[in-house]
Amino acid sequence: MSSTEEGRNLFAKGEYDQAAKHFWQAILFHSKAKVENNNQEVYSVKDAFDPFLQCYSNMGSVIDAYLFIAKESIGRKQWDMASVYIKQAFHIDANSKEAMLLKASLDQEIKMEQELRTKAINDEQIQKATEFYNLGTKYFDAKNFEAAAEAFDRSCEIGKGNIDFGGACTNAVYCRSNIMKWGFNGTQFEKDMETIETITQKEVDLFRSVDSDGQIHWKRSTSAHPHMMLGYPMKNSMLKRYVAESYAALDEPQARYKLNNGNLLDLPSDLPFDHKNNITRFDGDKLRIGFVSSAFSSKAVLYLSYKMFDFFNREKVEVHIYSIGKPDSSKFIENSMRGVDWRERVKSNVDMFHDVQSLKHDHISLARKIYDDKIQILIEWDGYARQGFRAQGLFALRPAPIQILHQEFLGTTGGAFVDYIITDQVTSPESLQKLYVEKFIYLPNHFFSKGHAIQSEVKRPTYKFQPKEIPYKLGTGTPQENRCLSESEASTKEVSFVYCNFNKFLKLNPETIMSWIEILRNVPNSIICLLENPPSGIPYLRQFVNDVASQFDDGDNGEDLNSRIHFLSWQANPFDHQMRSQDFCNVVLDSYPYNGHTTGVDALFGGVPIITRSDGEDMASRVTTSGNKVLGLEKLNAKSPSQLVDIAIKMGTNAKYFQSIRKRLIATCLKQNPMHPYWDVKRYVRNFERGLFMAWDNFVNNRGMVVENIYVKETRNINIFRKKEEL
Numbered sequence: 001m002s003s004t005e006e007g008r009n010l011f012a013k014g015e016y017d018q019a020a021k022h023f024w025q026a027i028l029f030h031s032k033a034k035v036e037n038n039n040q041e042v043y044s045v046k047d048a049f050d051p052f053l054q055c056y057s058n059m060g061s062v063i064d065a066y067l068f069i070a071k072e073s074i075g076r077k078q079w080d081m082a083s084v085y086i087k088q089a090f091h092i093d094a095n096s097k098e099a100m101l102l103k104a105s106l107d108q109e110i111k112m113e114q115e116l117r118t119k120a121i122n123d124e125q126i127q128k129a130t131e132f133y134n135l136g137t138k139y140f141d142a143k144n145f146e147a148a149a150e151a152f153d154r155s156c157e158i159g160k161g162n163i164d165f166g167g168a169c170t171n172a173v174y175c176r177s178n179i180m181k182w183g184f185n186g187t188q189f190e191k192d193m194e195t196i197e198t199i200t201q202k203e204v205d206l207f208r209s210v211d212s213d214g215q216i217h218w219k220r221s222t223s224a225h226p227h228m229m230l231g232y233p234m235k236n237s238m239l240k241r242y243v244a245e246s247y248a249a250l251d252e253p254q255a256r257y258k259l260n261n262g263n264l265l266d267l268p269s270d271l272p273f274d275h276k277n278n279i280t281r282f283d284g285d286k287l288r289i290g291f292v293s294s295a296f297s298s299k300a301v302l303y304l305s306y307k308m309f310d311f312f313n314r315e316k317v318e319v320h321i322y323s324i325g326k327p328d329s330s331k332f333i334e335n336s337m338r339g340v341d342w343r344e345r346v347k348s349n350v351d352m353f354h355d356v357q358s359l360k361h362d363h364i365s366l367a368r369k370i371y372d373d374k375i376q377i378l379i380e381w382d383g384y385a386r387q388g389f390r391a392q393g394l395f396a397l398r399p400a401p402i403q404i405l406h407q408e409f410l411g412t413t414g415g416a417f418v419d420y421i422i423t424d425q426v427t428s429p430e431s432l433q434k435l436y437v438e439k440f441i442y443l444p445n446h447f448f449s450k451g452h453a454i455q456s457e458v459k460r461p462t463y464k465f466q467p468k469e470i471p472y473k474l475g476t477g478t479p480q481e482n483r484c485l486s487e488s489e490a491s492t493k494e495v496s497f498v499y500c501n502f503n504k505f506l507k508l509n510p511e512t513i514m515s516w517i518e519i520l521r522n523v524p525n526s527i528i529c530l531l532e533n534p535p536s537g538i539p540y541l542r543q544f545v546n547d548v549a550s551q552f553d554d555g556d557n558g559e560d561l562n563s564r565i566h567f568l569s570w571q572a573n574p575f576d577h578q579m580r581s582q583d584f585c586n587v588v589l590d591s592y593p594y595n596g597h598t599t600g601v602d603a604l605f606g607g608v609p610i611i612t613r614s615d616g617e618d619m620a621s622r623v624t625t626s627g628n629k630v631l632g633l634e635k636l637n638a639k640s641p642s643q644l645v646d647i648a649i650k651m652g653t654n655a656k657y658f659q660s661i662r663k664r665l666i667a668t669c670l671k672q673n674p675m676h677p678y679w680d681v682k683r684y685v686r687n688f689e690r691g692l693f694m695a696w697d698n699f700v701n702n703r704g705m706v707v708e709n710i711y712v713k714e715t716r717n718i719n720i721f722r723k724k725e726e727l
Contacts, residue, residue: 002026002042002043003022003023003025003026003029003048004022004023004026004043004047004048006022007019007020007022007023007026007048007051007052008051010022011051011054011055013331013332013335014329014330014331014332014334014335015329015331015332015335015336016055016056016058016059016329017055017059017326017329017332019051019055020052020055020056020065020068023048023049023051023052023055024048024052024068024072025141025142026043026047026048027045027048027049027052028138028141028142029142030043030044030045030048052065053065056068059326059329062092063089063092063093063096063099066085066086066088066089066092067085067086067089067096067098067099067102069081069085070082070083070085070086070089070099070102070106071102072141073085074102074105074106074109075137076134076137076138077109077113077130077133077134078134079106079109079110082102082106083106086099086102086103086106089102097361097362098360098361101361104263125158125159126159126162128158129154129155129158129159129162129165129168130155131155132151132152132154132155132158132168133151133152133155133159133165133167133168135151136148136149136150136151136152136155136168136171136172136175138151139151140171140175143534143536144536145175145176145178145179145534145536145537146175146179146181146536148171148172148175149172149175149176149179149181152168152169152171152172152175153168153169153172155168156168156169156172163202163203163206166199166202166203166222166223167223169195169199169223170195170196170199170223170224170225170228172192173192173193173195173196174228174506176188176189176192177189177192177231177232177505177506177509178504178505178506178534178537179505179534179536179537179540180505180508180513180537180540180541180544181537181540182509182510182540182544184547185510185547185548185551186509186510186511186514186544189509189510193232193233193234196224196229196232196234196239197234197235197236197239199222199223199224200222200223200224200239200242200243201236201239203222203223203246204222204239204242206219207219207220207222207246208242208245208246215416216245216249216416217249218245218246218249220246221246221247221249221250222242222243222246222247224243225243225247225384226240226243226244226247226384226409226411226414227383227384227385227409229243229244229411230410230411230593230594230618230620231506231507231509231593231594232593233509233511233592233593237432237435237617237618238434238435240411240412240435240618241412241414241434241435241436241437242414243414244384244411244412244413244414244415244437245414245415245437246414247384247414248396248413248414248415248416248417248437249414250392251392251393251394251395251396251415251417252272252393252396252397252417253393267397268364271364271367271397271398272396272397272398272417273367273371273397273398273399274398275398275400275401275704276401276703276704277704279401279699279700279704281374282374282376282401283374284318285316286315286316286317286318287316287317287318287376287377287692287693287696288317288318288320288373288374288375288376288377289317289318289319289320289375289376289377289378289379289692290319290320290321290322290370290373290375290377290378290379290400291319291320291321291322291379291381292322292324292370292378292379292380292381292382292391292394293322293323293324293325293380293381293382293386293390293408294323294324294325294360294382294386294389294390294391295325295381295382295386295389295408296321296323296325296327296342296343296346297325297326297327297328297342297343298328298332298333298336298337298342298574300408300597300598301381301407301408302342302343302346303342303451303574303598304407304448304449304450304451304598304601305381305407305449305450305451306342306345306346306451307451307454307455307681308449308451308681308684308685308688309345309346309349309350310349310454310681310682311681311682311685311686312349312685312689313689314351316689317689317692318351318352319350319351319352320350320351320352320353320354320373320375321346321347321350321352321353321354322354322356322366322369322370323343323353323354323355323356323357324356324357324359324360324366324389324390324391325357325389326357327343328341328343336572336573337573338573338575340457340575352373354369354373356369359391360391363391363392363393363394363397364397366391366394366399367394367397367398367399368399369399370394370399370400371399371400375399375400376400376401376402376696377400377401377402377403377404377692377695377696378395378399378400378402378403378404379403379404379405379406380395380403380404380405380406380408380413380418381406381407381408382408382409383405383408383409383411383413384409384411384413385408385409386408395413395415395417395418396415396417398417401696401699401704402419402420402692402695402696402699402706403417403418403419403420404418404419404420404421404422404441404692404695405418405420405421405422405438406421406422406449407422407448407449410597410618410619410620410623411618411619411620412435412436412437412438412619413437413438414437415437416437418437418438419438419439419695419706420438420439420440420441420695420706420710421436421438421439421440421441421619422441422443422447422688422691423440423441423442423443423447423619424442424443424444424445424446424447424626425442426622426625426626426629427446427447427619427622427623427625427626428440428442428619428622430709432617433709435617435618435619439706439707439708439709439710440709440710441691441692441694441695441709441710441712442691442709442710442711442712443684443687443688443691443712444677444687444712444713444714445630445677445678445683445684445687445714446626446627446630446677446678447626448597448601448623448627449681449684449688450601450605450678450679450681450684451681452578452601452602452605452679453605453669453675453679453680453681454681457575458575458578458605459475459575459578459579459582459606460605460669460670461582461605461606461607461665461666461669461670462582462607462666463607463663463666465477465478465582468481468482472485472583474576474579474580474583475579475582475583476583477583479495479497479498479529479583479584479585479586480494480495480496480497480498480586481495482583482584483495483498483527483566484498484527484529484566484567484568484584485566485568485584486527486566493525494525495525495526495527496523496524496525496526496652497523497525497526497527497586497587497651497652497653497658498526498527498528498529498584498585498586498587499516499519499526499527499528499529499585499586499587499588499589499648499652500528500529500530500581500584500585500586500587500588500589500603500608501528501530501531501588501589501590501591501596502530502531502568502577502580502581502588502596502599502602502603503531503533503591503594503596503599504531504533504534505533505534505537505541507591507594507596508591509592510544511592511641512589512591512592513541513544513545513548514548514641515589515641515644515645515648516528516589517545517548517549517561518645519589519645519648519649519652520561520564520565521556521561522645522649522653523648523649523652523653526564526652527564527565527566528564528565528566528589529566529567529568529584529585530565530566530567530568531567531568531569531570532567532568532569532570533570535567538567541565542558542562542565545558545561545562545565546558546559546562549561568580568584577602578602578605578606579606581602581603581605581606581608582606582607582608585603585606585608586608586651586652586658586662587608587609587610587611587648587651587652587658588600588603588608588609588610588611589610589611589644589648590610590611590612590613590624592612592613592616592621593616593618593620593621594618594620594621595612595620595621595622595623595624596610596624597620597623600623600624600627604627604631604665604669605669605679607662607665607666607669608662608665609633609636609651609661609662609665610624610627610628610636611636611638611644611647611648611651612624612625612628612636612637612638612644613625613637613638613639613640613641613644614637614638614639615638615639615640624637625637627678630677630678631664631665631668631676631678632664632668633661633664633665635647635661636661683714687712687714690712691710691712694710694712695710698710
């Protein structure tokens, strides 16, 4: 189906945001479509551009369409086009702050383009490198990762020696990671990881400094992005902290763009806010906490966490939401979510829901609002997972005395303006504190919020499976019977065991797949069920398996192994997606060093055990290790790749052992009065609240200094809420 056709279908369903993306893709690839059709025009640019604008019109904001085009043009360094659409935006709203910000960004980009010429390569080479970089960006936006990687590689090669083209090199690596283009036996992947480490270390040496007071300074950000780094197995884990530091250094200047000409102004004299000598302004008996996010809609963080808001002690805690993102369209809620609107559910369970979309890029005004609301603890729910959507610059202005990272981005922010990370002692042991800028609030049990056990739409696991139906129906059949919906009958033998992983391909790597191949070879008639995310990565995985198998001398071959690796398409509805875990999976083989997080919770509440590696240092690599410990499944935590293989083989060949593990896991899901601590949201919120009160207590007692980690211990029948005069 073409992009225009897909756009029309989504438009008819009222999914205007997604429809606009498809129409934009059609605009970008108009010329290519014509060439592929023997130079016969398949559609005109107007055929895609008019409905693109209509999508934004139906969403009530044509100006956002012009701003989107301008932003895209800036990203491609198409300055003239960007200027045209910024002017169009000003015609609609002469005082548009986002248009002013884009104008400032455009002017700054042009200025930097002129200033950052170096003697290392001549002007012609710079132009060629830039052209290939822009082409790579174009392909990346269209999710054509193969073409994007090739274009970025050309930009990297031409710009070699010019530090400004480091981003082309790291982008090429990221694109290949998305489609598992690792080369023979992973040789390209090894080169790619070396590229990331070499470029990042060079940038650390050039741009990072520490002054006599211990303050960290960066001249510019690194080429690699913090969220990108989570999936890379680095020899030096500190590089991930350094990358985060470099991006945090941009937050404070981001808030100081002079909106009319792009110059950086001095901050107003009262910013960043200083709370140390003004604690008495926080009146009242309630602790005021605020959550900031662009994802108060049908996003994973809300899927996992919105039930938290049912259980805050409203007599002692006042909860504010600062939503900088758009709500889902009513048709999307009706059709894709079947009427479930997490945003509205949150609204009904908090004291104040502030829709602050208009302040998304006006960080100073947003900071002042939060300050005026007397928020004592501000919680970040985006992190670097939503770069470009989060309120970058807000936390650097210190709108609240205590600022905390929770849930969405699992790693350090690198910013001195974030005081704590919510975590636990297994996920972030004190021995690895050097990898973080922040202190820890250690929660008991598990730091991850999860509401599966009390969401009525989420299916509870069952010890017995429902009879298989043909054609397949959700909630029926065993994993062996459903065979990952494979239509292949290459083998007439029954499937003995089904291993799964439903993460994006970018979380996988050669070492992981080699472990899986070894498991398949030792568990006869077993299969692996994966998610085709994206489909373009499947041929590269198949080729990798063939290459590895070509070196076996015992008769196993790539064709046989590939016939046992199957793929499911993406399921848009989160509840249907969660149900598929029980239908298709006996065991999940976790990704490393970037664990399955939301997919992991889905699997566990489907009664599907997860085998994971526990030898990682990164926060994102230890989430499942901690969860298994709380669930009493420590035996599934492997200390090495070889031990993971051994555990997986035992699970797949020892039915009695597997069933004992599965039953133990399901029992935790079904346990009531009291619920199991891993699934008990009310208990989680009680501990979460206690951690916040302890943080506030520390702030008051230490005159605003964050000096130590906080250890939350569960204590029955204790009043964790103290009035202000008791602090």
